[in-house]
Amino acid sequence: MAKTTLAYTCSNCGASHKKWAGRCETCGEWNSIQEEAPLAAGPKGKTLGANKGRKIPLGDLSTVDAPLPRGLSGIQELDRVLGGGLVPSSAILVGGDPGIGKSTLLLQAAASFARNGQKAIYISGEEASSQIRMRAQRLELADAPVKLATETNLRDILTTLEDERPDIAIIDSIQTMWSDHVDSAPGSVSQVRATAHELTTFAKRRGVSVILVGHVTKEGQIAGPRVVEHMVDTVLYFEGERGHQFRILRAVKNRYGPADEIGVFEMTGMGLQQVTNPSALFLGERDNPAAGSIVFAGIEGSRPLLVEIQALVAQSSLATPRRAVVGWDSARLSMILAVLESRCGISFAGLDVYLNIAGGLRISEPAADLAVAAALISARQDRALPKDTVVFGEISLSGALRPISQAENRLKEATKLGFSNAYAPSRMKLASESGMNVQKIEDIAQFVENCFGTIEQ
Ligand code: TYD
Ligand code: MG
Numbered sequence: 444m445a446k447t448t449l450a451y452t453c454s455n456c457g458a459s460h461k462k463w464a465g466r467c468e469t470c471g472e473w474n475s476i477q478e479e480a481p482l483a484a485g486p487k488g489k490t491l492g493a494n495k496g497r498k499i500p501l502g503d504l505s506t507v508d509a510p511l512p513r514g515l516s517g518i519q520e521l522d523r524v525l526g527g528g529l530v531p532s533s534a535i536l537v538g539g540d541p542g543i544g545k546s547t548l549l550l551q552a553a554a555s556f557a558r559n560g561q562k563a564i565y566i567s568g569e570e571a572s573s574q575i576r577m578r579a580q581r582l583e584l585a586d587a588p589v590k591l592a593t594e595t596n597l598r599d600i601l602t603t604l605e606d607e608r609p610d611i612a613i614i615d616s617i618q619t620m621w622s623d624h625v626d627s628a629p630g631s632v633s634q635v636r637a638t639a640h641e642l643t644t645f646a647k648r649r650g651v652s653v654i655l656v657g658h659v660t661k662e663g664q665i666a667g668p669r670v671v672e673h674m675v676d677t678v679l680y681f682e683g684e685r686g687h688q689f690r691i692l693r694a695v696k697n698r699y700g701p702a703d704e705i706g707v708f709e710m711t712g713m714g715l716q717q718v719t720n721p722s723a724l725f726l727g728e729r730d731n732p733a734a735g736s737i738v739f740a741g742i743e744g745s746r747p748l749l750v751e752i753q754a755l756v757a758q759s760s761l762a763t764p765r766r767a768v769v770g771w772d773s774a775r776l777s778m779i780l781a782v783l784e785s786r787c788g789i790s791f792a793g794l795d796v797y798l799n800i801a802g803g804l805r806i807s808e809p810a811a812d813l814a815v816a817a818a819l820i821s822a823r824q825d826r827a828l829p830k831d832t833v834v835f836g837e838i839s840l841s842g843a844l845r846p847i848s849q850a851e852n853r854l855k856e857a858t859k860l861g862f863s864n865a866y867a868p869s870r871m872k873l874a875s876e877s878g879m880n881v882q883k884i885e886d887i888a889q890f891v892e893n894c895f896g897t898i899e900q
Contacts, residue, residue: 450479454632457670479633511699514610514652516555520707520717521548523745524679524692526700529556529611532650533699534643536617536671537692538657539681544690545656546570547714548681549613550579552654554587561610563588564603568595568619568629582714595629597622597638601645609651614642616656617671632670639671672696683710684769684803689724690715691804694744704744722749722860725802732830735822738862739814740833740853741806747849747856749833751801752811754818759795770800771815772807779816779838786842787891789820789898810847812838813866816887817894824895829864833857836868842887844868854879866890 451460453476458469466473513528522528525535539545546569553563567575572593579585590607594600597620604612614620620638621629628634639655646653657671659680672678676698683690692706707718718724726738726749735754740747752771759765768776776798783789798815800806813836821827828834835853837845846868854865854877862879869883884890891898 451476452479452632453477457632477627477632479627514556514561515559516552517559518552518555518717519719521552521692524694524704524706525677526694526697526704529652530676530699531610531652532647533652533677534646534675535652535654535677535679536639536657536675537654537679537681538659541658543681543683544708544710544715545681546575546615547578547582547710548690548692548708549615549654549656550575550584550589551582551714553589553611553613554579554582554584556611557587557589562590562607563611563613564590564592564607564609565613565615566592566594566600567615568593569616595619595621597641601641604645604651605649608649611652611654613654614656616658617642618658636670639674643674682805687803689718689803701744705746722747722856725750725804726860732827734825734827735818737814737818737821737828738833738857739806739811740835740857740862740865741808741811742849742853747852748804749856749860749862750804750806752814752818753799753801754815754822755797755799756791756819756822757795757797759793761795764791764793765795765797767796768798770803770805771798771811775809775812776815778840779812779819782838782840782842782887783816783819786886787888787898789823789891791819791823794823808847809837809845810835812836813844813868813884813887813890817866817890820891820895820898824898826895828894831862832864832866833862834866836866836884838887844870844884844886844890846871851875851877854881866894 451463453467453470453472455467455472455475456470458467460476463476467475511530513530515522515528537545537549550565553565557563572591575591617635617639618630621634622637622641625633625637642653642655677694678696680693680695681690682693688710690708690710694702694704696702707721708715709718737752739750739752741750766773766776780791814834816838817834835847837847839845850867850871851874857865858877858879865879865881866884867881869885882893
């Protein structure tokens with residue numbers, strides 16, 4: 444009998460080790476190394492090369508395939524994030540914190556696809572059928588021809604899907620599924636890897652779109668390592684701040700469409716409702732101009748989005764003043780504070796700084812730099828900018844403003860929402876200013892001078 448050697452894998456970074464250890468040498472994480480079942484040996488246990496394989500047919504790049512037909516759910520925010528609908532035989536991972544609304548979204552999507560004439564199967568390993576039916580009833584989806592099952596055994600699920608041949612199969616969640624080929628508990632790295640692999644290969648082989656739900660661990664990764672992300676075609680994250688009703692569906696990887704596209708939803712008593720004009724919603728809570736509050740004209744995916752950036756600056760009682768950020772990168776905040784200090788002489792030493800993106804949104808665009816700087820100075824000086832002003836531009840370490848993309852779209856959206864003034868980088872050609880009064884700014888010192896005058900220390 445062939446000798447079976449056990450493999451050990453780190454559940455944090457995915458590195459494999461020859462023997463168990465308390466700490467992973469690759470990523471330094473403690474207690475993350477788990478035992479894994481060995482891979483099955485090849486025919487008669489021979490190594491690769493000893494058996495001759497089958498010759499695979501090779502094609503060339505010039506072959507023209509018809510454009511991929513896509514299935515539309517009718518939920519436009521979802522279809523757009525998918526890159527214009529669901530591609531047949533694709534595998535999609537929807538990740539998010541527990542309780543954020545993944546099951547609700549996918550039940551609504553399944554019902555929508557089914558009402559559009561596609562055959563949809565929803566398999567839950569987490570909730571009882573009666574619970575799901577009750578939710579469907581409450582969301583008025585009970586009449587949709589969705590097929591429902593509660594099961595965790597992958598072999599039974601694949602046999603059922605093979606037999607039923609649906610267009611879409613939803614597996615909620617991948618962490619509850621188990622395959623009897625693998626000798627470890629559901630949710631472990633090897634189970635998640637094996638079940639996701641079988642489901643994605645099934646999707647390709649049988650032309651079924653498979654949507655996997657994945658819970659995110661506290662480190663923000665799906666099932667520990669990013670084992671599932673590279674296997675699937677599309678990775679969507681469903682995110683939102685607790686206490687806020689907004690939920691954002693973000694494409695972080697998409698083989699069939701642009702990544703970084705977002706869909707905005709609102710969690711209501713009647714499930715998730717689409718928000719088709721998110722700018723109006725994110726600015727909805729603004730009334731009078733307040734010091735420290737600046738409107739940033741951003742772009743999320745293909746869509747312009749106006750958001751409010753709020754800053755608060757207060758005397759610190761700590762030896763190391765606090766820098767707290769929600770919805771933005773804290774390293775970037777430190778950079779902006781350093782640039783303000785060394786290029787404009789505006790010091791935040793001895794002051795606590797709080798930065799918040801309103802509405803629970805998370806921004807990663809560097810174009811928000813200027814708006815953040817404006818919010819910080821406005822808060823420090825206790826002076827508000829006029830209410831009808833939007834700001835955008837990337838700040839380089841020299842203090843110069845760098846040009847950014849899609850300025851026209853940003854201005855157009857701002858005009859639509861009643862704004863009339865904009866501060867934008869000067870090194871940028873604008874095809875149209877959309878009737879806005881655009882102040883072209885060379886560097887951060889000029890911006891401070893224009894908006895706030897001379898700043899006393
Ligand atoms: P759920 O979809 O079960 O989350 P997940 O699958 O990501 O773990 O969503 C659960 C939350 O959503 C729960 O806190 C209640 C809330 N919710 C509503 O507010 N309204 C609704 O109509 C539904 C169905 C859920
Ligand atoms: Mg769920």
